[in-house]
Amino acid sequence: MIARLDSRAADFTARLAALAPAGEADGPAVQARVGEILAAVEARGDAAVLEYTARFDDLAVDSMAALEVPAERLQVALEGLPAAQRDALAVAAARIRDYHERQLGESWQYTDELGNVLGQQVTSLGRVGVYVPGGKASYPSSVLMNALPAHVAGVEDITMVVPAPGGELSELVLAAAGLAGVSRVYTIGGAQAVAALAYGTETVAAVDKIVGPGNAYVAEAKRQVFGRVGIDMVAGPSEILIICDGGTDPAWIAMDLFSQAEHDENAQALLLSPDAAFLDAVAAAIEELLPQQERREIIAASLARRGALVLTADLDDAVRLSNRIAPEHLELSVADPEALLPSISAAGAIFMGRYSAEALGDYCAGPNHVLPTAGSARFFSPLGVYDFQKRSSIINVSRAGARVLGDVASTLARGESLTAHARSAEYRRDAAPEH
Amino acid sequence: MIARLDSRAADFTARLAALAPAGEADGPAVQARVGEILAAVEARGDAAVLEYTARFDDLAVDSMAALEVPAERLQVALEGLPAAQRDALAVAAARIRDYHERQLGESWQYTDELGNVLGQQVTSLGRVGVYVPGGKASYPSSVLMNALPAHVAGVEDITMVVPAPGGELSELVLAAAGLAGVSRVYTIGGAQAVAALAYGTETVAAVDKIVGPGNAYVAEAKRQVFGRVGIDMVAGPSEILIICDGGTDPAWIAMDLFSQAEHDENAQALLLSPDAAFLDAVAAAIEELLPQQERREIIAASLARRGALVLTADLDDAVRLSNRIAPEHLELSVADPEALLPSISAAGAIFMGRYSAEALGDYCAGPNHVLPTAGSARFFSPLGVYDFQKRSSIINVSRAGARVLGDVASTLARGESLTAHARSAEYRRDAAPEH
Numbered sequence: 001m002i003a004r005l006d007s008r009a010a011d012f013t014a015r016l017a018a019l020a021p022a023g024e025a026d027g028p029a030v031q032a033r034v035g036e037i038l039a040a041v042e043a044r045g046d047a048a049v050l051e052y053t054a055r056f057d058d059l060a061v062d063s064m065a066a067l068e069v070p071a072e073r074l075q076v077a078l079e080g081l082p083a084a085q086r087d088a089l090a091v092a093a094a095r096i097r098d099y100h101e102r103q104l105g106e107s108w109q110y111t112d113e114l115g116n117v118l119g120q121q122v123t124s125l126g127r128v129g130v131y132v133p134g135g136k137a138s139y140p141s142s143v144l145m146n147a148l149p150a151h152v153a154g155v156e157d158i159t160m161v162v163p164a165p166g167g168e169l170s171e172l173v174l175a176a177a178g179l180a181g182v183s184r185v186y187t188i189g190g191a192q193a194v195a196a197l198a199y200g201t202e203t204v205a206a207v208d209k210i211v212g213p214g215n216a217y218v219a220e221a222k223r224q225v226f227g228r229v230g231i232d233m234v235a236g237p238s239e240i241l242i243i244c245d246g247g248t249d250p251a252w253i254a255m256d257l258f259s260q261a262e263h264d265e266n267a268q269a270l271l272l273s274p275d276a277a278f279l280d281a282v283a284a285a286i287e288e289l290l291p292q293q294e295r296r297e298i299i300a301a302s303l304a305r306r307g308a309l310v311l312t313a314d315l316d317d318a319v320r321l322s323n324r325i326a327p328e329h330l331e332l333s334v335a336d337p338e339a340l341l342p343s344i345s346a347a348g349a350i351f352m353g354r355y356s357a358e359a360l361g362d363y364c365a366g367p368n369h370v371l372p373t374a375g376s377a378r379f380f381s382p383l384g385v386y387d388f389q390k391r392s393s394i395i396n397v398s399r400a401g402a403r404v405l406g407d408v409a410s411t412l413a414r415g416e417s418l419t420a421h422a423r424s425a426e427y428r429r430d431a432a433p434e435h
Numbered sequence: 436m437i438a439r440l441d442s443r444a445a446d447f448t449a450r451l452a453a454l455a456p457a458g459e460a461d462g463p464a465v466q467a468r469v470g471e472i473l474a475a476v477e478a479r480g481d482a483a484v485l486e487y488t489a490r491f492d493d494l495a496v497d498s499m500a501a502l503e504v505p506a507e508r509l510q511v512a513l514e515g516l517p518a519a520q521r522d523a524l525a526v527a528a529a530r531i532r533d534y535h536e537r538q539l540g541e542s543w544q545y546t547d548e549l550g551n552v553l554g555q556q557v558t559s560l561g562r563v564g565v566y567v568p569g570g571k572a573s574y575p576s577s578v579l580m581n582a583l584p585a586h587v588a589g590v591e592d593i594t595m596v597v598p599a600p601g602g603e604l605s606e607l608v609l610a611a612a613g614l615a616g617v618s619r620v621y622t623i624g625g626a627q628a629v630a631a632l633a634y635g636t637e638t639v640a641a642v643d644k645i646v647g648p649g650n651a652y653v654a655e656a657k658r659q660v661f662g663r664v665g666i667d668m669v670a671g672p673s674e675i676l677i678i679c680d681g682g683t684d685p686a687w688i689a690m691d692l693f694s695q696a697e698h699d700e701n702a703q704a705l706l707l708s709p710d711a712a713f714l715d716a717v718a719a720a721i722e723e724l725l726p727q728q729e730r731r732e733i734i735a736a737s738l739a740r741r742g743a744l745v746l747t748a749d750l751d752d753a754v755r756l757s758n759r760i761a762p763e764h765l766e767l768s769v770a771d772p773e774a775l776l777p778s779i780s781a782a783g784a785i786f787m788g789r790y791s792a793e794a795l796g797d798y799c800a801g802p803n804h805v806l807p808t809a810g811s812a813r814f815f816s817p818l819g820v821y822d823f824q825k826r827s828s829i830i831n832v833s834r835a836g837a838r839v840l841g842d843v844a845s846t847l848a849r850g851e852s853l854t855a856h857a858r859s860a861e862y863r864r865d866a867a868p869e870h
Contacts, residue, residue, distance in 0.1 A: 088846035091839075099553055102543065110537070117787070118534055118801050123780060125814055139851050172850055208813040227669060230814035234662060252862045258855035294854045337831065344827065345558060352552070352831035355863050359856040360832055363844040366553050367828035378643040379560055379665035381826035391816035392779065393802035396772065396787035397795055404526075409798040411523035415607055416574050419729045420693035421794040427687045428790050 001300070002286060003308040004279065007272075007317055019306045021237050021266050021374070034191045034220045041195035046202045052192040057134075058166045059187070064203035069169075069185035074178030077171045085172065092364035093144055093179040099366030100152045103385035115398035116405070120391050124154035125230075127205060128388060129197035130182065131212035131222075132173060134163035134189055140176035141362065145369045145383065146212045146232075151181030153388035158182045159207060161197065163189025189214075194221035198229045211370075211383065232383055236374040237266035237306075240358055241327035241347075243318045245334040246275030248354045254285035256331060259359050261302035262295040268306040270327075272318040279309045319343045326377040329358045346377045402428035436735070437721060438743040439714065442707075442752055454741045456672050456701050456809070469626045469655045476630035481637045487627040492569075493601045494622070499638035504604075504620035509613030512606045520607065527799035528579055528614040534801030535587045538820035550833035551840070555826050559589035560665075562640060563823060564632035565617065566647035566657075567608060569598035569624050575611035576797065580804045580818065581647045581667075586616035588823035593617045594642060596632065598624025624649075629656035633664045646805075646818065667818055671809040672701035672741075675793055676762035676782075678753045680769040681710030683789045689720035691766060694794050696737035697730040703741040705762075707753040714744045754778045761812040764793045781812045837863035 005015055040048040046064045053067065054060040061067060078086060109119030128150045132143055143160070150158050160177050162169070164187035177185055186204060188196060194214075200206030209230035210222055222231040240260035244253055257269040273279055286303070290296050312318040319340055322330060326346035334340065337352035344350060348371030351358055362369045372380035397405060406429025413421035440450055475483040481499045488502065489495040496502060513521060544554030563585045567578055578595070585593050595612050597604070599622035612620055621639060623631060629649075635641030644665035645657055657666040675695035679688055692704040708714055721738070725731050747753040754775055757765060761781035769775065772787035779785060783806030784796055797804045807815035832840060841864025848856035 084846050085850055088843045088850075091843045092847060095547075098547075102545070103555070108537065112530075112533075112801075116800065120538070120802075121776070121779075121785070126780065141847055141851065227809075227811065230811075249862070249866075252859070255855060255859040255862060259853070259859040262853060262855040294852070299855065341556070341829075344556075345561065346825070347827050349828035349830060350556065352829065355834060355837040355866075356830050356832040357841075357844075357859045357863050359848060359859040360837070360840045360844050360863070361828070361830045362856060363847045363860075364840050365551065365830045365832065366547075367555075367830055371828075374662075376662065376665075377825065377827070379825060382828050384826070386821070390781070390812065390814060391819070392782050392812070393784035393796070393806075393817050394776075394787065395784060395791050395796045395800045395802055397791040397800065399790060402790040402795070405795045405799050406792075408523045408526045409792075409795050411519050412527060412576055412798045413794060415520055415523075416576065417729070418694070418697060420690060420697040420734065421797060424687070424690040424694040424792045424794040425798075427684070427690060428792050428795070431684075431790075 002283065002303040004283070005308050005310045007310055007312045007321055016308070019268065019308060021268070021306065030216050030220050034217055034224060037191040038195045038221060038224055041192055041201065042199045049188055049192050049196050049201060052190065053188050056190055057163050059164060064186070064201070067187045069174065069187060071184060074174050074182065074185070077174035078178045080171060081175050086175070089140065089176060089179055092141070093148065095364050095366045096144055096148050097152060100149050100368070100385050104152065105386055105389050105391070109394060112401070114401035114404055116401035117394065117396035119394035121394055122389050122391055125150070125208045125388050125390060126155070127157040127159065127207040128155045129207040129210040130158060130160045131193065131210060131214050131218060132160055132162040133214055135165055138162065138170045138173050140170070140172040141369065142213060143173055143176035144180050147177065147180035147182050149368065149383060149385045150388040153385045155388050157205070159197065159204070160185045161188050161193040163187065163193070191217045191221035194218060194225060198225035209388070211387070232370065232387065233372060233376065233380050237268060238263050239268040239327050239373060240329040240331065241270045241272065241322050241325060242331040242333055243315065243322060243340070244271060244273045244278065245315060246273055246278035247335055248333045250278065250281035250285040251289060252354070252357070253282050253333065254289050256357055257286070257303070257307065258289070258293060258299050259357070260329070261299040261307065262293070265298060265301040265305060267302045269303060270308050270310060272310045272312050272321060274312050274314045274318065276311050279311060283309060315340065316343070322347065326375045328371045328373045328377065331356065331358060348372045348377045348382055397428070402431070437718065437738040439718070440743050440745045442745055442747045442756055451743070454703065454743055456703070456741065465651050465655050469652055469659060472626040473630045473656060473659055476627055476636065477634045484623055484627050484631050484636060487625065488623050491625055492598050494599060499621070499636070502622045504609065504622060506619060509609050509617065509620070512609035513613045515606060516610050521610070524575060524611060524614055527576070528583065530799050530801040531579055531583050532587060535584050535803070535820050539587065540821055540824050540826070544829060547836070549836035549839055551836035552829065552831035554829040556829055557824050557826055560585070560643045560823050560825060561590070562592040562594065562642040563590045564642040564645040565593060565595045566628065566645060566649050566653060567595055567597040568649055570600055573597065573605045573608050575605070575607040576804065577648060578608055578611035579615050582612065582615035582617050584803065584818060584820045585823040588820045590823050592640070594632065594639070595620045596623050596628040598622065598628070626652045626656035629653060629660060633660035644823070646822070667805065667822065668807060668811065668815050672703060673698050674703040674762050674808060675764040675766065676705045676707065676757050676760060677766040677768055678750065678757060678775070679706060679708045679713065680750060681708055681713035682770055683768045685713065685716040685720040686724060687789070687792070688717050688768065689724050691792055692721070692738070692742065693724070693728060693734050694792070695764070696734040696742060697728070700733055700736040700740060702737045704738060705743050705745060707745045707747050707756060709747050709749045709753065711746055714746060718744060750775065751778070757782065761810045763806045763808045763812065764796070766791065766793060783807050783812045783817055832863070837866070
């Protein structure tokens with residue numbers, strides 16, 4: 001059902017490594033197919049997008065205008081929701097907005113002792129594209145998490161794309177788009193939607209950055225247009241790592257593992273505890289609760305393939321192991337999570353204490369649920385407002401500054417045999433009076 | 436010699452587009468070759484690195500130990516420099532450090548009205564690799580600009596790689612590494628050095644991120660290991676765009692164009708001015724000064740291939756055009772640069788006023804000289820301390836918070852048919868007392 005490991009066993013590292021996700025086998029074929037789609041949309045614009053949409057999404061229309069959902073329609077969707085859903089979405093949006101406003105970067109300048117003004121000008125990106133998967137994996141929470149940081153950053157044009165197979169669209173997704181400040185929606189998807197956003201077409205304006213999750217074709221398309229536009233990180237299967245001291249209700253922990261495992265069979269759920277009896281209790285809770293879960297087949301497959309209950313020497317041992325894994329989600333389900341926090345060197349989001357279930361962070365705690373996976377929390381950060389702002393350096397050299405900096409730059413440029421650099425600096429140095 | 440364009444001419448957009456850099460023709464061959472090298476180093480570690488180093492760099496040694504330059508050697512190089520060079524490097528390093536310290540991100544937390552603690556924990560990356568090209572393009576300024584932000588961020592292990600063809604190493608590069616806080620240097624290069632940093636070998640410890648410029652093989656290798664480790668942006672040819680009101684000495688502007696053009700034949704130097712007579716004067720200065728330049732052949736080729744003197748309707752027209760191009764370097768060589776600054780929507784670094792030659796920023800003004808190229812200033816920022824820090828979200832839900840958030844999360848999770856998420860939230864909601 002779910003592997004039982006011991007961090008002190010001789011074969012532990014090998015057994016843990018065996019739980020890593022399988023590599024992608026369909027690489028080259030997907031690459032080539034995506035390359036063709038991108039080239040077709042770049043060359044033929046709307047016409048190519050319409051053809052692919054008819055073919056892949058069973059949605060045949062005459063013009064891109066028929067695939068555009070106007071902003072008013074988003075408000076209609078919001079007003080049409082059952083009150084409980086509308087209120088829940090509104091609370092989530094407000095909390096996410098409040099948290100992300102604290103991430104806003106600000107421009108700064110200072111004047112150095114030579115009178116030079118140096119600084120950094122922070123501006124928002126101009127136009128952003130948000131990809132939202134269609135069909136079953138169409139998640140309103142994902143719309144909020146991807147679009148709200150762009151809106152908070154001040155991005156004036158947020159274009160959302162969402163495939164509508166056979167014309168079917170989620171009202172929850174449209175409502176979330178309305179709450180999140182999306183400017184317009186096109187019901188297109190796949191690599192063709194990424195291409196339309198990256199290159200622009202007669203109808204779709206080219207964007208500066210594309211964010212949001214998608215299938216293998218979407219991920220590959222984003223990879224291929226990277227550089228032409230910005231993209232967010234390419235996400236792998238979702239993961240949770242729970243460190244528990246044994247004091248949390250085993251049913252709560254079992255359900256937290258399930259909530260990760262129910263995403264898909266490649267999701268990973270790990271529990272680390274120094275308390276062997278607690279691991280037994282969680283194993284029993286898993287046995288008992290699994291049959292009641294709607295998504296029990298996916299959960300069982302995920303736990304069997306990638307899950308583990310790991311006995312550790314102590315909590316410090318668990319933290320060391322967690323730092324090596326650098327999990328996307330880390331729950332510190334312990335009596336004193338503050339004591340462990342300073343030792344955590346890498347994790348996408350850290351859930352502190354027994355009440356901080358990952359599910360609360362997935363929807364409405366405030367922080368973003370788009371997080372680095374597969375160990376990339378060693379160098380990536382959660383999606384944030386900073387991903388929708390850019391910086392420009394500001395350099396305003398004074399006459400006095402030109403004398404000093406001109407001399408330094410001249411010496412270094414000549415050391416690199418870049419003599420036009422040196423002369424450009426010397427012109428300013430020699431024109432400046434002594435100060 | 437250099438194109439003369441008019442922004443109001445009917446063929447302007449086409450003529451400007453013709454100055455874009457040529458696409459890379461050697462893509463697939465380089466991709467395959469690099470893929471082989473990466474696989475060999477991943478499989479065979481040091482042995483593969485030693486073989487490639489003997490073959491490509493004409494440097495045959497028995498062990499990786501012979502390719503390691505200890506930290507003490509960096510200090511020896513620094514002390515052995517002529518005083519003027521040593522002082523110039525030290526001033527540059529101090530100024531770069533001072534500027535970058537202002538970029539340090541800080542952790543923050545707040546408590547919301549439900550008693551939930553939310554925040555963001557900022558930590559430095561653990562281990563960083565800095566690639567430095569060898570031979571003629573071995574630039575000490577580049578060592579400072581790539582390594583110092585990592586050091587300021589608090590990265591504890593900075594590993595530098597620099598190929599030493601035939602065993603030859605630049606004392607200036609070693610000295611700069613010493614000043615910049617580099618932990619150790621290996622004299623290896625090419626895709627094999629990138630592979631050693633990304634995967635680790637028996638000798639080289641795997642890093643979390645690789646930064647620094649390199650040739651087509653190095654750039655492709657970084658692209659291929661991206662995701663396994665972080666990388667900086669992939670840089671294209673360097674560019675300058677100068678907006679001048681006609682009041683700057685034409686020789687200064689000519690030399691600023693040269694300083695960009697001398698990098699290589701694909702570098703781009705553009706001058707925009709509403710003053711036709713000034714453009715004539717700069718053209719004359721180019722004619723006069725070019726024969727005196729050591730790198731006149733590269734400069735002439737670059738100006739002929741990609742340079743232009745552009746007559747604009749007025750300064751606002753020049754700014755609009757600059758925003759469309761989103762240049763790496765932008766000089767506002769005008770009487771009142773502050774008046775133009777708010778209108779600049781995208782540029783890597785903005786040089787304000789007649790004394791702010793780009794060359795001063797390249798070496799010692801303080802801001803980084805690693806900047807987004809090819810229009811990517813629309814979404815990328817200069818290399819900075821923020822590239823060597825990562826963020827983790829902090830979520831500590833109170834009992835009272837669990838009641839409210841649990842209810843919202845449950846509603847939204849059920850809307851997405853993720854019922855294990857819903858139950859995980861409900862366990863916390865229902866355990867929490869009314870508040």
